[in-house]
Amino acid sequence: MTKTGIAAFDLTGKRAVVTGAAGLLGREHAAALAQIGAEVILTDIGETALQAAQTELAPFYGNRIRVAVMDVTSEASILHLADQVGPVDVLVNNAAIDPKVTAEGGGLELSRLEHFPLEEWNRQISVGLSGAFLCARIFGSSMAARGGGVILNIASDLAVIAPDQRLYRKLDLPAHEQPVKPVTYSVIKTALLGLTRYLAAYWAEQGVRANAISPGGVFNDHPAEFVERLAALIPMRRMAELSEYRAAVQFLCSPASSYMTGQNLVIDGGRSII
Numbered sequence: 001m002t003k004t005g006i007a008a009f010d011l012t013g014k015r016a017v018v019t020g021a022a023g024l025l026g027r028e029h030a031a032a033l034a035q036i037g038a039e040v041i042l043t044d045i046g047e048t049a050l051q052a053a054q055t056e057l058a059p060f061y062g063n064r065i066r067v068a069v070m071d072v073t074s075e076a077s078i079l080h081l082a083d084q085v086g087p088v089d090v091l092v093n094n095a096a097i098d099p100k101v102t103a104e105g106g107g108l109e110l111s112r113l114e115h116f117p118l119e120e121w122n123r124q125i126s127v128g129l130s131g132a133f134l135c136a137r138i139f140g141s142s143m144a145a146r147g148g149g150v151i152l153n154i155a156s157d158l159a160v161i162a163p164d165q166r167l168y169r170k171l172d173l174p175a176h177e178q179p180v181k182p183v184t185y186s187v188i189k190t191a192l193l194g195l196t197r198y199l200a201a202y203w204a205e206q207g208v209r210a211n212a213i214s215p216g217g218v219f220n221d222h223p224a225e226f227v228e229r230l231a232a233l234i235p236m237r238r239m240a241e242l243s244e245y246r247a248a249v250q251f252l253c254s255p256a257s258s259y260m261t262g263q264n265l266v267i268d269g270g271r272s273i274i
């Protein structure tokens with residue numbers, strides 16, 4: 001019988017893989033899935049950070065939390081993990097390089113479009129976009145072959161709006177030395193929405209659903225001045241708390257969203273509506 005209502009938020013007996021899971025939000029996504037019964041494999045390139053994540057989550061979720069090194073830029077690494085863990089029902093494409101906006105001043109500001117290095121463009125795209133494609137291809141193909149599964153791509157509010165570069169302005173620097181949010185972030189996050197729609201349509205008849213979330217910025221001890229500037233752009237006048245994406249991840253990765261595919265859930269305190 002089909003589960004309805006709150007009972008549909010149940011992943012007992014299901015296996016999930018989260019990429020970039022040793023980071024700030026990845027751990028949270030892993031906890032969200034474990035909380036509703038899934039066995040979760042946290043994957044990342046950082047072994048020490050992965051161990052720390054396991055130490056943090058295992059007291060709550062016991063042996064439903066597993067960790068494994070997996071580099072999303074390496075097809076061999078993904079295939080190796082896929083081989084080791086067995087059937088995967090849920091994939092969360094979360095890994096990304098978040099280009100920090102910092103400026104030393106007094107030189108070429110490499111974050112700016114005029115100087116942004118091609119190598120950096122390629123490096124970030126290989127993690128945030130090609131990595132998501134490779135994981136979707138490898139895990140999604142076997143989901144389709146087995147009759148179903150779920151892919152969740154972690155985009156950003158910057159998938160639906162352009163960065164407001166005033167957020168990063170440094171008072172003491174001339175215009176051409178001002179640091180900016182690099183072009184890569186917008187391109188990668190927007191492209192993930194295209195990937196989401198493509199996968200959703202491609203595998204709909206095989207029972208594989210693909211959706212995205214577009215989170216706004218999570219407060220993580222940012223400088224007060226930055227928080228103030230950002231809050232002024234957000235109707236709810238604050239950044240997100242870490243736990244505020246948990247329910248969305250549970251909804252989109254479980255049968256609670258069984259008739260939803262190819263969509264992007266924007267959770268940004270209203271930033272993108274004004």
Ligand SMILES: NC(=O)c1ccc[n+]([C@@H]2O[C@H](COP(=O)([O-])OP(=O)(O)OC[C@H]3O[C@@H](n4cnc5c(N)ncnc54)[C@H](O)[C@@H]3O)[C@@H](O)[C@H]2O)c1
Binds near residue numbers: 095098216218
């Ligand atoms: N933190 C936010 O405010 C925010 C807002 C919107 C969207 N996001 C998105 O959420 C996701 C997680 O963000 P976060 O803040 O937790 O970032 P984070 O930097 O804390 O975590 C990213 C993780 O990805 C891992 N990673 C990097 N390269 C990898 C590779 N080649 N293979 C596997 N893993 C790799 C890193 O080791 C790191 O643990 C990202 O996609 C980010 O763009 C974050």
